[in-house]
Amino acid sequence: MDCEASSHVSLGAALLGVLSHLTIFIRGEWHMQGRAIITTYSFLTIALLCAEYCRVNDFSSAIRAVWHVTGSYAAGLFSSIIIYRKYFHRLRHFPGPPLAAITKLWHVWKVLDGKNHLLLDELFKNYGSVIRTGPEELTIINAAIPHIIDGQKGQFTKATFYDIFLPNLTITAARNVDDHDARRRIWERGFSPKSLTVYEERIIHYAELLSTQIENLVYEGDSINNCKGAIINITDWISWFSFDVMGEFAFSRSFRMLQDRKWHSKIRLLVDGLGAVGAVSPVPWLAQLGMSIRPRMFLAKDWLSLLQWCRECMDERLQMKGERSDVSHWLVDAYIKNGSQQADRAWLDGDAATVIVAGSGTVSVVLTFAFYHLARDPPQRDRLFKEIKDIDIYDRSQLQNCTNLNAFINETLRLYPPVPTGGNRTTPPTGVTINNEYIPGGVTIVAPKYSIHRLESSYASADHFIPERWTTRQDMVKDNRGFAPFSLGKFGCIGKSLAMIEMRFVIALLLKKFKIEFQGSDKGEALFADLKDQFTFAPGDLLLRFRLRE
Numbered sequence: 001m002d003c004e005a006s007s008h009v010s011l012g013a014a015l016l017g018v019l020s021h022l023t024i025f026i027r028g029e030w031h032m033q034g035r036a037i038i039t040t041y042s043f044l045t046i047a048l049l050c051a052e053y054c055r056v057n058d059f060s061s062a063i064r065a066v067w068h069v070t071g072s073y074a075a076g077l078f079s080s081i082i083i084y085r086k087y088f089h090r091l092r093h094f095p096g097p098p099l100a101a102i103t104k105l106w107h108v109w110k111v112l113d114g115k116n117h118l119l120l121d122e123l124f125k126n127y128g129s130v131i132r133t134g135p136e137e138l139t140i141i142n143a144a145i146p147h148i149i150d151g152q153k154g155q156f157t158k159a160t161f162y163d164i165f166l167p168n169l170t171i172t173a174a175r176n177v178d179d180h181d182a183r184r185r186i187w188e189r190g191f192s193p194k195s196l197t198v199y200e201e202r203i204i205h206y207a208e209l210l211s212t213q214i215e216n217l218v219y220e221g222d223s224i225n226n227c228k229g230a231i232i233n234i235t236d237w238i239s240w241f242s243f244d245v246m247g248e249f250a251f252s253r254s255f256r257m258l259q260d261r262k263w264h265s266k267i268r269l270l271v272d273g274l275g276a277v278g279a280v281s282p283v284p285w286l287a288q289l290g291m292s293i294r295p296r297m298f299l300a301k302d303w304l305s306l307l308q309w310c311r312e313c314m315d316e317r318l319q320m321k322g323e324r325s326d327v328s329h330w331l332v333d334a335y336i337k338n339g340s341q342q343a344d345r346a347w348l349d350g351d352a353a354t355v356i357v358a359g360s361g362t363v364s365v366v367l368t369f370a371f372y373h374l375a376r377d378p379p380q381r382d383r384l385f386k387e388i389k390d391i392d393i394y395d396r397s398q399l400q401n402c403t404n405l406n407a408f409i410n411e412t413l414r415l416y417p418p419v420p421t422g423g424n425r426t427t428p429p430t431g432v433t434i435n436n437e438y439i440p441g442g443v444t445i446v447a448p449k450y451s452i453h454r455l456e457s458s459y460a461s462a463d464h465f466i467p468e469r470w471t472t473r474q475d476m477v478k479d480n481r482g483f484a485p486f487s488l489g490k491f492g493c494i495g496k497s498l499a500m501i502e503m504r505f506v507i508a509l510l511l512k513k514f515k516i517e518f519q520g521s522d523k524g525e526a527l528f529a530d531l532k533d534q535f536t537f538a539p540g541d542l543l544l545r546f547r548l549r550e
């Protein structure tokens with residue numbers, strides 16, 4: 001091919017790239033098509049290579065020519081995408097980091113350290129309350145936003161992020177509103193007041209086991225090391241407790257972590273797998289691509305092995321004779337009544353895994369930070385102890401009426417919402433107007449609770465832990481609309497009441513029995529240094545000294 005012909009071909013290929021963007025890729029969602037796109041382009045490249053080889057009868061010239069054409073095509077395609085996103089996109093006038101407007105990969109790079117909550121907070125300080133954090137994404141940090149996206153009138157749907165869990169089917173990831181509503185109706189049967197009373201017995205059982213194990217460690221510490229009390233990593237112990245409880249609710253079996261005083265290998269996989277979800281959550285297409293192309297590699301392999309284990313646990317659960325009063329009972333019931341169809345089995349497995357993840361990774365965060373503040377703030381600890389020491393903590397209604405305890409939990413939920421930045425939604429097709437600003441349809445809205453809960457315009461001394469703002473110092477709450485640790489509306493947390501029962505009881509039980517203090521010079525530095533946002537918060541280690549009260 002002479003030089004002129006070659007440059008015509010390159011120009012044609014580049015124009016074709018621009019055209020593919022403007023006519024095909026500019027529309028709709030493509031994050032689930034990664035594999036199909038790669039297969040199609042590979043096929044076309046090979047076909048082109050064969051055709052060129054037949055024409056010139058020389059392999060290296062054919063490769064050079066195809067390389068030229070594909071390079072030009074890619075240059076046209078990506079230049080068009082970049083120019084469009086930067087200068088013509090409907091979100092172009094929103095401020096934000098320049099690279100964010102072009103690709104979400106900048107976000108992956110930025111959150112490799114797992115500190116997405118801090119990143120979004122910093123962006124808020126630099127760019128204001130509405131920030132373009134992706135080509136099709138706005139992060140909005142404003143007290144009104146939780147009610148706008150999830151309130152009664154909310155027409156918003158779950159955003160593309162949730163497809164990261166596919167092909168796993170679960171209520172949390174159901175983006176189709178009808179599928180979600182149908183699943184939610186089944187779940188709701190498992191959270192009736194009657195069911196909660198039954199679950200409470202299980203919670204009490206495991207909380208007592210936690211308390212007994214700590215007591216054993218205190219005796220072991222006193223006699224073996226001759227040190228006063230037990231120094232324990234509360235982050236681990238609280239996680240073991242909450243996963244053991246959810247094992248009961250999902251599969252009617254304990255993971256025996258409290259008993260064995262160590263992590264169950266599969267639960268460890270789960271925690272590590274969620275770390276990976278945190279890292280790739282800004283680009284669900286990358287996660288899907290990894291899963292479909294290399295399902296047997298690295299974390300994808302661990303994740304699949306975990307799902308397989310959940311399936312096996314559910315097989316055992318289905319074999320159990322007699323009625324089981326766990327959360328899965330209602331999911332299993334629906335599965336059997338529907339004729340035990342394979343499609344329903346996928347929902348059953350996915351939702352059982354959801355019970356474990358949604359029920360443990362959240363409660364454990366609040367309890368860990370609650371114990372951190374109990375150790376850090378002796379006057380708060382003494383005030384709580386005074387409130388609970390003479391009541392029957394096994395009587396749920398008495399605990400429910402403990403105003404200081406409730407305020408303490410609320411303040412922990414405010415500063416450390418277990419889902420700190422997640423809960424992305426998509427605007428309805430007609431778009432919405434927020435604070436006099438029109439936002440078009442189909443845009444992802446991120447409303448990070450971590451930052452919204454720390455707005456100075458909403459809470460006086462917002463970064464400080466002051467439980468009194470919920471009791472005697474209500475003047476310190478200026479605008480409470482943004483407080484939504486459990487989210488709101490039809491996608492809001494279904495386990496809120498269960499979680500509150502669990503958190504109140506564990507705090508009351510351990511506080512009544514133990515004196516809780518920091519250990520030596522460790523004042524919780526690792527807890528914060530290693531704190532990661534991986535959809536739910538994953539706190540670092542926290543060593544505390546537990547001593548028996550006289």
Ligand code: HEM
Pocket residue numbers: 171172173184187327354355356358359360362363366417418419422423424485486487490491492493494495496498499
């Ligand atoms: C402190 C404890 C908890 C907090 C702060 C919390 C918070 C949340 C939040 C923010 C959401 C919305 C997530 C989203 O939009 O993607 C959610 C959903 C959910 N939570 Fe919780 N949660 C807690 C405990 C629990 C417990 C104990 C369970 C029981 C198994 C549970 C089950 C669920 C389920 C099934 C959903 C999905 C609801 C739906 O999509 O309709 N959560 N939770």
